[in-house]
Amino acid sequence: MRSRRLLITVLAGATVMVLPTACSTGKAGGGSSAKPQTVPATPGSGASVAPPSGESGAVQFQQAAPGSGKGLKIGLITLDDSVPFSKLVSDSIKKQAKAAGATLVYCDSKGDGATALACARTFKVQGVKGYLNFQSDAKSANAICAAGPAVPVIAIDITQGSCQTSFMGANNEFAGTLAGKALGTYMKKNFDCKYDAFVSMEEPDAGDVNTARMGGYRKGFESVCGPVEHLKTENAFRIDQARTTFADVLTTLPGAHRIVVAAINDDAIEGALAAAKTAGRTKDLFVSGQGADPSSWCDIKSNPQWVGDTAYFPERYGEIGVPYLIRAIKGQTVPKDLLVPHQIIDPANIDSVYHPSC
Known part of the structure; x- marks a missing residue:
């Protein structure tokens, strides 16, 4: 997927x-x-x-x-x-x-x-x-x-x-829950769970996998910060697709500086961060992904906006x-x-x- x-x-x-x-x-x-x-x-x-x-x-x-x-x-x-x-x-x-x-x-x-x-x-x-x-x-x-x-x-x-x-x-729901809870814990610690938008980057064609994984994200996040607010759901799971889609999302959130981003894979996160960099808004995003891909390791290690990632090995x-x-x-x-x-x-x-x- x-x-x-x-x-x-x-x-x-x-x-x-x-x-x-x-x-x-x-x-x-x-x-x-x-x-x-x-x-x-x-x-x-x-x-x-x-x-x-x-x-x-x-x-x-x-x-x-x-x-x-x-x-x-x-x-x-x-x-x-x-x-x-x-x-x-x-x-x-x-x-x-x-x-x-x-x-x-x-x-x-x-x-x-x-x-x-x-x-x-x-x-x-x-x-x-x-x-x-x-x-x-x-x-x-x-x-x-x-x-x-x-x-x-x-x-x-x-x-x-x-x-x-x-x-x-x-284990899609569990994997999503891990990353969602990591996001929630970060937002609770740093911003008392106050944020401007929660953007969910998904792949609807994947059926139950998408439902379980992204539902797990919200479940994990909500276990720390309560019901998700200001939810935006986007069909974007490839890097180029996510870059284009997230550029459009940013135009709808001109004054937002705390945008929580959950994604079905690391590609969507990489695309979202690329769009934010182009727009000069990298620090507005707080993200977690799925996969812990080799292409993401250095960002996970060094990018303060990348809160966590669920490893699939x-x-x-x-x-x-x-x-x-x-x-x-x-x-x-x-x-x-x-x-x-x-x-x-x-x-x-x-x-x-x-x-x-x-």
Whole structure:
């Protein structure tokens, strides 16, 4: 559901069949120049991250067991690997598929429902025994289910219709609540909860994900500052889109100097801050985001307007998705929800979690 930037780097290694948009087939694995330098547990160690207090349904990150996927062909419909969050997720899945010894059939939907539908059809022809689906058009989910093979399906971050075996990814309401509470706590401490506007940057097409995450924001904020006032809801979740939209928002708030901004992803926050900078109003915004993307680390660490951010750890998604998909293919029962153990990232703890170089 998230839209972010990243170049694609390919390394030799795992068996990955790339279909249909990349137009190549062969041995490849994933790697990223924006890959985090560290994660909450030592990379590659198989160490787990315990769910924070209050988060139900979260599971631990674990490395795929070597050889557990031998002889299996699994699929991945990814969101759009020209953008960072999606690329980090894909790279993690490729790494774990390689560790498990599975053949991965990879297909980039490019954020397009029709392309995702074509991916599912290809999986059926290819004889995929189970797949992970990270496509963004919730309204197309059932059609994609019908087009694909009748096999276990693990949805990534967006519910994927009637064929979904498990939902893997964000605990959206909890993730929103963490960032909303961080915003509320900041506004309470510094301004006694007095502000001029609360702008919610959303992605309505994401359906329940958007409702849960952005509703969680308001729930968290309201737990500290009471009912949200002066609410503006905007459909803006890509950087360029958010920059344009927020420039328009600022023109409607000419005298506002305390604008609270909640966003469905970090891209929307980056776009809003870019618009405010152009308008000479950076200090009017107080923001929190979702994802704690590498592109945001330096702002989270050093920009006093960036109050906090909920971490999703996309660089470890494969440590949940691949092991559980293999179990489902083998007929084992897997939980309905496979939720990421979220954590709030702020200037006080980002160096201990990610060690940004800035």
